[in-house]
Amino acid sequence: MARPVKKAPEQWxxxxxxxxxxxxxxxxxxxxxxxxxxxxxxxxxxxxxxxFQSKEEVIHALGDQMFFENNPFEAVENRSDLNGLQKIxxxxxxxxxxxxxxxxxxxxxxxxxxPHILAAAIEANRRELTPLWYRLIEEGRRDGSIRTEYSRELxxxxxxxxFWLMPSVFPxxxxxxxxxxxxxxxxxxxxxxxxxxxxxxxRTDKILxxxxxxxxx
Numbered sequence: 001m002a003r004p005v006k007k008a009p010e011q012w013x014x015x016x017x018x019x020x021x022x023x024x025x026x027x028x029x030x031x032x033x034x035x036x037x038x039x040x041x042x043x044x045x046x047x048x049x050x051x052f053q054s055k056e057e058v059i060h061a062l063g064d065q066m067f068f069e070n071n072p073f074e075a076v077e078n079r080s081d082l083n084g085l086q087k088i089x090x091x092x093x094x095x096x097x098x099x100x101x102x103x104x105x106x107x108x109x110x111x112x113x114x115p116h117i118l119a120a121a122i123e124a125n126r127r128e129l130t131p132l133w134y135r136l137i138e139e140g141r142r143d144g145s146i147r148t149e150y151s152r153e154l155x156x157x158x159x160x161x162x163f164w165l166m167p168s169v170f171p172x173x174x175x176x177x178x179x180x181x182x183x184x185x186x187x188x189x190x191x192x193x194x195x196x197x198x199x200x201x202x203r204t205d206k207i208l209x210x211x212x213x214x215x216x217x
Contacts, residue, residue, distance in 0.1 A: 013051045015041045017065055020058045025100060029059055029107040056117055059108045064124065066101040070094075073132045084140020089195055091136070112168045125159035133158045137193070148192035 007015070019040035023032040034055055038045050052058050072094035076087040096102065112118045134155035140146030148154060161184055163169050165177060172180070185196035 009050070012041075012043065012047060016043070016048060016051060017058065017062050020055075021062055021066070021100075021104070024059065024062070024104060024107060029055070029111075056111045056114065059104065059111070060117070060121060060124070063101065063104050063108060064128075066098070066104060067128075070098055070101070072098075073136070076136075083143045083145035084136055084138075085145035085193070085195070087139065088133075088136050088193070092195060109166050109168050112163070112166060118163070118169060122160070122163060125163075126156070129159040130155050140192075146192045150191055154188075154191055154193060 016037060019037045020032070023036055023040060027036075032055070034048055035045060037055075037058070038048050041047075052061065072091040075094055076082060076090045079087060079090070082090060112121060134151060137146055137148070137151045137154055141148065141151060165180060165184075167177065181196065185194075188195060
């Protein structure tokens with residue numbers, strides 16, 4: 001009998017995340033069990049707990065993996081045809097275009113009711129995204145496309161906006177969420193970042209629609 005092929009820990013972790021992604025997109029996060037993930041990954045359930053403590057941890061790790069595999073900041077970094085403000089708008093466009101990651105992120109909204117998960121998500125966004133936003137805002141200041149004295153503050157604010165809009169974090173009706181979007185658009189425009197466009201409202205409608213169907217609002 002042939003011995004089973006041994007896999008490096010990082011290979012196991014990747015295959016678990018790949019299996020989770022396939023199942024979350026086909027069945028949904030809520031309908032997927034850890035046993036389903038490990039059956040598709042081809043490993044025992046105990047292998048799952050070598051890398052993750054829970055299914056909630058998996059969906060956040062998966063969101064991070066999908067971001068770095070298709071990092072919109074890297075896509076615009078060397079674009080000499082765009083100024084700083086245009087690069088920021090392009091980052092948002094790239095982000096919206098990644099439908100699979102947006103679907104995963106939408107499914108993750110409900111579990112942010114857990115304060116530990118919410119805190120971990122905020123910390124990850126602060127650590128990873130704030131420096132990237134700061135770099136682009138400063139580039140815009142240098143080329144004149146962005147006029148603000150609040151580069152640091154804006155780079156810290158941008159990663160938090162999505163959390164403020166999530167009804168699982170700040171309960172709100174669909175109408176109230178749309179009002180928040182208008183508020184954000186006006187504040188950012190005054191601060192020199194006119195980046196909230198109609199597509200942002202459409203995206204918010206989609207997220208709210210998904211969340212409302214699950215009885216979350």
